[in-house]
Amino acid sequence: MIKETIQKSIERLFPGDSGRFVVEKSRNFGDYTSNVALVFANETGKNPKKLADDIILGLQELPEMKEIVSKFENAGPGFINFYLKDEVFVSHVKEILSEGENYAKNNSLAGEKTIIEYTDPNPFKEFHIGHLMANAVGESLSRIISANGAEVKRACYQGDVGMHVAKTIYGLKVIGSKFENAGDLGSAYARGAQAYDENKAEIQDINKKIYERSDAEINAVYDAGKKISMEYFEAMYKKLGTNFDFYFVESETGPFGKKIVEENLGKVFEEGEGGAIVFKGEEHGLHTRVFLNSEGLPTYEAKELGLAKIKYEKYPYDRSVIITGNEVNDYFQVLLRAMYLVFPELEKRTRHISHGMLRLPSGKMSSRTGDVITAESLIGKLKEMVLEKMSDRELEDKEKTAEEIAIGAIKYSILKQSPGKDVVFDFEKSISFEGDSGAYLQYAYVRTQAILRKSGLVEGGSVYPPEYPVQEIGELEKTLFEGLPNALEMASRENAPNYVAMYLVELCRAFNAYYEKNQIIGNEHTPYRLALVSAVGIVLRNGLALLAIPSPEKM
Secondary structure, three states: OHHHHHHHHHHHHOOOOOOOOOEEEOOOOOOEEEOHHHHHHHHHOOOHHHHHHHHHHHHHOOHHHHHHEEEEEEOOOOOEEEEEOHHHHHHHHHHHHHHHHHOOOOOOOOOOEEEEEOOOOOOOOOOEHHHHHHHHHHHHHHHHHHHOOOEEEEEEEEOOOOHHHHHHHHHHHHOOOOOOOHHHHHHHHHHHHHHOOOOHHHHHHHHHHHHHOOOHHHHHHHHHHHHHHHHHHHHHHHHHOOOOOEEEEHHHHHHHHHHHHHHOEOOOEEEOHHHOEEEOHHHHOOOOEEEEOOOOOEOHHHHHHHHHHHHHHHOOOOEEEEEEEHHHHHHHHHHHHHHHHHOHHHHHHEEEEEEOOEEOOOOOOOOOOOOOOEHHHHHHHHHHHHHHHOOOOOOOOHHHHHHHHHHHHHHHHHHOOOOOOOEEOOHHHHOOOOOOOHHHHHHHHHHHHHHHHHHOOOOOOOOOOOOOOOOOOOHHHHHHOOHHHHHHHHHHHHOOOHHHHHHHHHHHHHHHHHHHHOOOOOOOOHHHHHHHHHHHHHHHHHHHHHOOOOOOOOO
16 A cells, blocks of 8 residues: 555665654545655654654655656654655556456455354244444454454354243243244234233243253244244345345253352352352452353353354464444343453453444334334335335336345444444434435446446446556546455454544545546547446445345346
8 A cells, every 4th residue: 555655765765763753544634645754853853843854855866766656745843745656556456357346455454263143033022223333343354354354253242041932832822822923923922021020930930941941832933933033033034135144043052050159159159149159350440240040041242252162163263353233232231241350361352342223214114023023024114215216217127236235225224333322223314415424425426337237337347448547547547446455454453434434435425526627428538437337336345244234236
């Protein structure tokens, strides 16, 4: 990258001083700017303006600077601005065309093994909008980390035992144990949850029998319900573009987690009230959590502890990333502290990333449970709105395109925010073809492909002349220049896909402005302008893929 070239060139003048100054991309003050003169003026007592002049004289003599920089500018109180040559921007367009789908990928994390756990819907409950939130963040981060060269494995952890299952099975018994789909399971869970206070003993007994697999009737209902749930979840994963490598379930992690807690009783854990086994978090500035309840059954905490070890045994990871809602942040702090005392090496490799809540406007759109908004219903409502919006358009598969736009709308609404923030979902804005939306990005990509089809040229770069006439470099070329690689690097470093989302919106605005001002086809500049359009299409497609947002060819 040009930034690294400038950084290393300055370091040649100041050996051993790497990292004490910054080089940043700029629009208002050259193409790049650095505070190097200010930093060293403060340290040496020299005049920053004079020092900047001296540094510029030194940089002008370096071959690598002569090749890429057209002008150096002493920018006042210790800053130096760098203006790049036009050929640098044109060369970058060629690089995009040449690399195609591999453009922006790098090897900064080569050799690292990362496992990312996300989505985590529980069997016997419906796939709700919270799962959409976790899936969007987790799938995008998986792609971002992979694009930086790491080996990435996707994992899904599901609660196939626990009180929610017992409540569902109780609900199924109330309605006659007849069920055909995940919606029926959701309704049964709602009934069981509502009946819990008055039927606590019976539901707790069901819970115990599920763990023990000791009741043939309950086992039959359990097995059938779990099968329906898993098939339903797989259909959702396919719709969202996710393929998991590993599935972990609480019926596996529970017994192992219980064993770990019992082995560390008196060392990490201790007996609490009513015979429960707890971790005294107060001793570590946290709060107490139960790991084995009074009946000796493992809680979520114990299961998570077992999961960390089971994950590592199946896939010896360098980094384990866990995506959850921020409502369990306090719980995870306690869990990670207990993990540090039991499995210190695994705790060092574990990173918990929390996301906010996905909230809808005041208008209710509830599932059949009355209090849960399912992912399916949200996607379906948006899809209907998109179909109505596109009613006058001729498309080969309008249903498929409408669903791709709906899913893109949801994912972009989630990913444009930093991961910890809540998202208030706006139906109309999310599918607007103008503005800050997934549909806006998709529509810009569709426009690039329509231009290329109209020109009679195929997508890519090989059909274009090897050299194009250099025009005056404008905002579009500068927005294209290293934008996606920089966004990808920041997204990976900060575990924040919003860097990619923000860059793509910036690129779409620059492209649409260029399109409005310039005739693409039918003039002397057509070869260069088509190359530019093709490069924009490649960057948009690659960027959308990093966000796991579909790229329709027509809209």
